[in-house]
Amino acid sequence: MMRAIVAKRVDAGTADISEISELAVAGGYEAVDSLTQTREEDSAYVFGEGKIAELAALVADRQADALIIDNEVGPYQMYNIGQAMPDGVEVIDRFTLILEIFGQRAQTRKAQLQVELAELRYELPRAAAKTSLAKRDERPGFMGLGEYDESREKDIKAQISNIKAELDSIAQKEQDRRERRRESGFDLVALAGYTNAGKSTLLRQLAAELSVDENVDKHPDLDSIAESKDMLFTTLGTTTRRATLDRREILLTDTVGFISNLPHWLVESFQSTLESVYRADLVLLVVDASESVQEIREKLVTSHDTLYERNEAPIVTVFNKIDQVEQAELADKLSALSGLTPNPITVSGLTGEHIEELKHRIEAELPAWERERLLLPLTDETMSVVSWIHDHGYVSEENYENDHVSVSFEARPPIVEKARAKAAELHPVEPN
Numbered sequence: 001m002m003r004a005i006v007a008k009r010v011d012a013g014t015a016d017i018s019e020i021s022e023l024a025v026a027g028g029y030e031a032v033d034s035l036t037q038t039r040e041e042d043s044a045y046v047f048g049e050g051k052i053a054e055l056a057a058l059v060a061d062r063q064a065d066a067l068i069i070d071n072e073v074g075p076y077q078m079y080n081i082g083q084a085m086p087d088g089v090e091v092i093d094r095f096t097l098i099l100e101i102f103g104q105r106a107q108t109r110k111a112q113l114q115v116e117l118a119e120l121r122y123e124l125p126r127a128a129a130k131t132s133l134a135k136r137d138e139r140p141g142f143m144g145l146g147e148y149d150e151s152r153e154k155d156i157k158a159q160i161s162n163i164k165a166e167l168d169s170i171a172q173k174e175q176d177r178r179e180r181r182r183e184s185g186f187d188l189v190a191l192a193g194y195t196n197a198g199k200s201t202l203l204r205q206l207a208a209e210l211s212v213d214e215n216v217d218k219h220p221d222l223d224s225i226a227e228s229k230d231m232l233f234t235t236l237g238t239t240t241r242r243a244t245l246d247r248r249e250i251l252l253t254d255t256v257g258f259i260s261n262l263p264h265w266l267v268e269s270f271q272s273t274l275e276s277v278y279r280a281d282l283v284l285l286v287v288d289a290s291e292s293v294q295e296i297r298e299k300l301v302t303s304h305d306t307l308y309e310r311n312e313a314p315i316v317t318v319f320n321k322i323d324q325v326e327q328a329e330l331a332d333k334l335s336a337l338s339g340l341t342p343n344p345i346t347v348s349g350l351t352g353e354h355i356e357e358l359k360h361r362i363e364a365e366l367p368a369w370e371r372e373r374l375l376l377p378l379t380d381e382t383m384s385v386v387s388w389i390h391d392h393g394y395v396s397e398e399n400y401e402n403d404h405v406s407v408s409f410e411a412r413p414p415i416v417e418k419a420r421a422k423a424a425e426l427h428p429v430e431p432n
């Protein structure tokens, strides 16, 4: 495994390196040591020059292969820090680390395109900076940053627009698929929330059935016998499974987790993954109840920001991992956070506690179904209409009389509409 030193600079207060350390592990590094500094950003080195010398000594001493910095590092700062480190040491900032993780996990075409798009967006301003400096100073390869090449910038822009076009067409296909699924009577429910909150674990609890996506084999984290890893960004693509509630059939989609402090271009690149959240009939926003009130609050606020802009569906907040929290403590947390989530539900995806309640809640929050009672004349086609209604809605009563059958059912309004049309097309057999 690659050995890494983790470093972080903050303007004020104490730097918290827990998240970057977890990201390092997720990226396949062993975080062997760390250094932090509280001071304003240095334009040449991010950290103070003395701290950089200290870091270089630590890297050498611990025989690290990489230096991971939990700050955004500009192209020149990156170059300067690289020069100050022992030879062969890779310098990685927060965003390149996240991109590395995504790159390792991206298995579907869509995920790969999204990672590529994010990489190009990361590179674009850097290429532009090189070009403008090289022009100004007429020094190709300014500061050793590589060949000065204006065409590189154009190239990146062209690639970005190609990838966007392909992602748009994938998004359109997915939108069509969502509509077909709704027409088949399914309600679409999406799991959203921070990475490691327990979304995939909940998916497995709620939907034991097989996945309905073509990416089944590409999500080893969703295998019901596979253990969920306690690791950031286990799930990258989206996976959809079918689950049966009391009355309704839903399609439940697991998505990539959120993480705070992401630059705009990175979030944008993963926009199409979030479409399955924005376009759902209901969103389950999962939070880890074992975290501190402060942490949960920050994550809820970021999640709401991400969702509210484009989300169309109602949101139910799910406090997961209650097996790890004392009851009194949980009550305190819920009341402290009640302003942000008026009516949350508490569960444990691991033990299955309150999963039935969650199912009821999902059913209650889904868009209301319409009730209808249809009298169908008995013809050769009648049984197929009746079974169509069974497939697309919930039948509460079915009575056979001499020459007709009466069916009482509930379904999405468009399904009821269709059932009426089908019923109208049935013509009774002429009596002899």
Ligand SMILES: Nc1nc2c(ncn2[C@@H]2O[C@H](COP(=O)(O)OP(=O)(O)OP(=O)(O)O)[C@@H](O)[C@H]2O)c(=O)[nH]1
Binding pocket: 194, 195, 196, 197, 198, 199, 200, 201, 202, 228, 229, 230, 231, 232, 233, 234, 235, 236, 255, 256, 257, 258, 320, 321, 322, 323, 324, 347, 348, 349, 350, 351
């Ligand atoms: N104790 C406890 N652990 C849980 C519970 N739910 C999930 N976990 C653990 O939390 C970790 C993360 O769970 P996942 O289901 O992979 O989380 P996720 O939200 O899908 O994470 P990403 O795919 O990375 O976004 C795993 O180690 C799970 O076993 C729970 O209810 N109780």
Ligand SMILES: [Mg+2]
Binding pocket: 199, 200, 201, 221, 234, 235, 254
């Ligand atoms: Mg997951």
